[in-house]
Amino acid sequence: MPELPEVETVKNHLNSLVKNEVISKVKVMWPNIIANINYQDFETKIKNQKIIEIKRKAKFLIFELSDFYLLSHLRMEGKYILKEDDFLGKHDHVVFYLESKKILIYNDVRKFGKIYLFEKDIDIYKVKPLSLLGLEANNSELSIEYLKTKFKRSTKPIKTVLLDQSIISGLGNIYANEVLFLSSINPYTKANLLDDIEIEKIIKYSKEILDKAILLGGTTIRTFKVHDINGRFQNSLNVHMKKNCPRCNSLIKKDFINTRSSYYCSDCQKIKE
Numbered sequence: 001m002p003e004l005p006e007v008e009t010v011k012n013h014l015n016s017l018v019k020n021e022v023i024s025k026v027k028v029m030w031p032n033i034i035a036n037i038n039y040q041d042f043e044t045k046i047k048n049q050k051i052i053e054i055k056r057k058a059k060f061l062i063f064e065l066s067d068f069y070l071l072s073h074l075r076m077e078g079k080y081i082l083k084e085d086d087f088l089g090k091h092d093h094v095v096f097y098l099e100s101k102k103i104l105i106y107n108d109v110r111k112f113g114k115i116y117l118f119e120k121d122i123d124i125y126k127v128k129p130l131s132l133l134g135l136e137a138n139n140s141e142l143s144i145e146y147l148k149t150k151f152k153r154s155t156k157p158i159k160t161v162l163l164d165q166s167i168i169s170g171l172g173n174i175y176a177n178e179v180l181f182l183s184s185i186n187p188y189t190k191a192n193l194l195d196d197i198e199i200e201k202i203i204k205y206s207k208e209i210l211d212k213a214i215l216l217g218g219t220t221i222r223t224f225k226v227h228d229i230n231g232r233f234q235n236s237l238n239v240h241m242k243k244n245c246p247r248c249n250s251l252i253k254k255d256f257i258n259t260r261s262s263y264y265c266s267d268c269q270k271i272k273e
Contacts, residue, residue: 002074004059004137004170005213010080011056017082022050022099023065030093033106035114042117046070046096057125058133058169069124071116072106078113081105133169137179137206142168147199151191158194159187159257162202171206174240175213177263179205181239186271187255187262193272212236239263 002010026046031039049065056062063070072078081092083103088095094106094115106113118124125131134150135142150167151158161167162176171179180187183201185194194202216236239245242252245265255262 002059002078003172003175003213004056004210005175005216007056007059007061007074008214010074011054011061014054014061014080018051018098018102018104019053020051021102021104022048023096024048024099025097027095027097028093029088029095030108030111033093033108033111033113033115034117036116036118042115045117057130058136058165059172060130062124065120067120069118069120069122071118071124071129073114073129075108075112075114076110078106078108081107132166134165134167135169137168137170137175138210142203142206144196144199144203147202148196151194151199154191156191157188157257158185158191159260159262161191163258163260168206170210173260174237175206175209177240178209178238181264181269182209184269186266186269187257187264189272239265 023046026043028034028039028043034042037045045068046065049068052064052066054061054063059073061072061074063072081104083105084101086103088105089107091107091109091111092105093108093111093113096104096106098104106115116129118127135146147168151161154161159176159180162171162179163173177187179202182205183198185198185202213236239252240263242263244250245252245268247268248265250265250267252263253266255264
């Protein structure tokens, strides 16, 4: 699943490809992807809109258009592809025809992605889905006090809590595994048991990892790539999909915590009870 660094990479690349383009028409092939309005209304409203800029909030892409904001969440395998022909593949679900004769396609093998459209007179950060998001994991405002307040009543494993986008946004499975390893925190440790030092480590390594991943274009594992551009952060991973701990050489364990694959070293990441 694309996480914050991958979505940031997609945003930057899309700006280089389609910023200032005008959408002449849109064709929705899979209506369920359009989340908050009727897909036919979506097609009508998007027509003749200029793409002013593409921004990002957590894992959401925000297309600022002339009169609307288009929000796009890629979920598991969503991606945008720019083409110069109108041949559509099996998984091409939303097609943006541009005045330049190029075609921007939203492609999604699993069809889990969602696209929202809001009038520009709405503060999109104060309505769902963006209003549900916690502070971004590499936000300078992320503090010990903020996370202590979020963690103190939770007896869930910290790995599960880090993936809760309403608490801390932008971290996904891969980066949560890496943050917990560098913080020497076992993923099964209950969130309310963490002390200030451990929370400070989570903040420190969340920022370091996400900032480095953004510089390297994200992590390319299996399906993530941006218009055939691969990220390089997978070369810096410590535990995710690894066999041995880079610190002590013990075997890395792989467990499923709430269905999410968790890689950790049980020697370096002792569980706290």
